[in-house]
Amino acid sequence: MNPTALQLATPPSDVEHAWPTACEPTPDGDVSLRHVVDKLRRDLAHTKACHADEQQRRLRSEQGAEALMAQVPFGLVTLSRTRVIGFNTAAAALLPHLRQAQTFSLPADWQRQGNSDRYTAGRSAEARVIQVDWLHAPNLDTQWVRLEDITAACSERDTLERQARLASMGRLTAELAHQLRTPLCTATLYASMLADEVEDGIDRPLITRRLVHQLGQLDALIVRMLAFVKSRPRPHEVCAIEPLLQAQLDIIAPLLGLRGVQLALRCDAANCLVAVDQLQMGSALMALLENALQHAPAGSTLSVSCQALGHRVDIVVADQGPGVSAAMLPRLFEPFATERPSGTGLGLALARAAAEAHGGRLAYHHAVPQGAAFVLTLPALPQV
Numbered sequence: 112m113n114p115t116a117l118q119l120a121t122p123p124s125d126v127e128h129a130w131p132t133a134c135e136p137t138p139d140g141d142v143s144l145r146h147v148v149d150k151l152r153r154d155l156a157h158t159k160a161c162h163a164d165e166q167q168r169r170l171r172s173e174q175g176a177e178a179l180m181a182q183v184p185f186g187l188v189t190l191s192r193t194r195v196i197g198f199n200t201a202a203a204a205l206l207p208h209l210r211q212a213q214t215f216s217l218p219a220d221w222q223r224q225g226n227s228d229r230y231t232a233g234r235s236a237e238a239r240v241i242q243v244d245w246l247h248a249p250n251l252d253t254q255w256v257r258l259e260d261i262t263a264a265c266s267e268r269d270t271l272e273r274q275a276r277l278a279s280m281g282r283l284t285a286e287l288a289h290q291l292r293t294p295l296c297t298a299t300l301y302a303s304m305l306a307d308e309v310e311d312g313i314d315r316p317l318i319t320r321r322l323v324h325q326l327g328q329l330d331a332l333i334v335r336m337l338a339f340v341k342s343r344p345r346p347h348e349v350c351a352i353e354p355l356l357q358a359q360l361d362i363i364a365p366l367l368g369l370r371g372v373q374l375a376l377r378c379d380a381a382n383c384l385v386a387v388d389q390l391q392m393g394s395a396l397m398a399l400l401e402n403a404l405q406h407a408p409a410g411s412t413l414s415v416s417c418q419a420l421g422h423r424v425d426i427v428v429a430d431q432g433p434g435v436s437a438a439m440l441p442r443l444f445e446p447f448a449t450e451r452p453s454g455t456g457l458g459l460a461l462a463r464a465a466a467e468a469h470g471g472r473l474a475y476h477h478a479v480p481q482g483a484a485f486v487l488t489l490p491a492l493p494q495v
Contacts, residue, residue: 186258190215205232205241205258215256217243229261240265291329298325300365325362347386347469349492352424353378355389356417359396363404371409380419384492387469392489395465395473398458399428399485405451406432406483423471424491429484434477443475462487 186202188195193214203209206218221230221241232239244257301322305315360376367374385392403413411431418425435443442448444463449456462485463473471489478484 184259186256188215188256188258190254190256192252202256202258205260294325294329294362297362297365298322298329300369301325321361321365347388349384349386350389351381352383352385352417352426352489352491353381355385355387355393356396356415356426359393359400360415362397363400366404367413370404370407372404372407373412375412375414376416377414378417380417380424380491382494383417383419383424384494385424385469385489386492387489391465392469395462395487396426396428398462399426399487402458402485403428403430403432403483406430408432419491422491422493424489426487426489427484428487429478429482431478431482434481434483435475440475444473459485 183199184201186205187199188202188206188209189197195209195211195213195215197211198206198209208218209215217230218232220234221232222234223230224240228243230241230243232241239260239262242257242259242261246255246257248254301318304318305322356378360374364374400413400415407413407430413431414427414429416425416427418427436450439448439450444459445456446460447456448460459473466473466487466489469489471487474486474488476484476486
């Protein structure tokens with residue numbers, strides 16, 4: 112019989128049974144085909160397992176990213192070029208029109224605030240402020256849009272700014288009220304002298320000029336208040352320190368006479384120049400002079416000295432009163448801290464604030480043999 116016919120006549124089961132034998136390694140070292148197929152099967156199974164693991168890891172990663180996006184407190188939109196490929200719940204709440212695969216755009220009724228990244232959403236009284244940030248991935252077509260409703264934060268900031276401004280207004284109002292008192296007392300004194308028909312030997316034209324000057328000082332203080340309200344801070348002006356100090360001494364001189372207090376003035380800074388807000392610094396000097404007068408006993412001397420020391424100038428105001436108690440020292444420059452029943456506790460606080468605003472300082476020293484001495488130090492301009 113033909114060998115080929117014999118092979119075709121062999122039942123399939125016999126062929127499968129005979130297969131291993133036909134594929135066994137021959138004595139000359141040939142590799143069995145079954146071994147090759149088994150190896151390929153194992154490699155394929157391993158590849159499938161690795162692929163399944165990779166799919167699981169990718170799925171877990173995507174699920175984790177989605178969970179993370181859902182938890183962040185701001186809106187996040189993922190774009191491929193300009194197409195939406197993902198967004199979280201917060202973004203959907205801010206942009207109800209948002210859909211997958213659409214071209215991303217902000218709502219037409221969102222108005223940009225100048226050149227900032229903030230937008231006003233809506234035109235009603237309940238309009239919200241939305242911060243919009245664009246985040247780009249280097250060398251990729253993917254980008255993210257971060258959206259955050261900052262309405263509450265802006266409202267809180269505005270409230271804090273308003274409170275700070277009101278606090279500043281309160282401080283300035285207190286300063287104004289405090290500094291108005293002495294010029295008003297002086298002006299009242301001058302007016303009473305002019306009105307006294309019995310008073311002889313007074314120089315009425317001189318008193319009238321001084322009265323007009325005091326009223327001018329009051330007007331200047333009010334102008335300063337209005338400048339603050341209109342957010343127009345006064346610039347620093349270059350002036351000589353001696354005339355600035357003398358102007359305040361002229362204001363308080365009549366009150367010294369009423370109290371029976373002598374004035375001792377020594378100025379060694381005739382040519383010393385400073386750059387100051389003259390109204391503010393004048394108020395600071397007046398606060399020091401008024402404080403000394405309030406503590407000076409009748410018949411005592413109020414000493415004022417001015418000395419230029421290189422790049423600074425020291426102004427010392429000293430009285431012969433009881434001085435500052437040990438209990439008062441830690442709070443000496445605090446607003447409303449005072450030991451006098453009729454005191455406001457504002458003068459020294461305002462004077463120190465003015466000194467520091469000009470790059471200077473205000474310090475207390477115990478006067479010898481008794482009393483209080485306050486040293487106001489200001490930066491001096493180089494001599495021309």
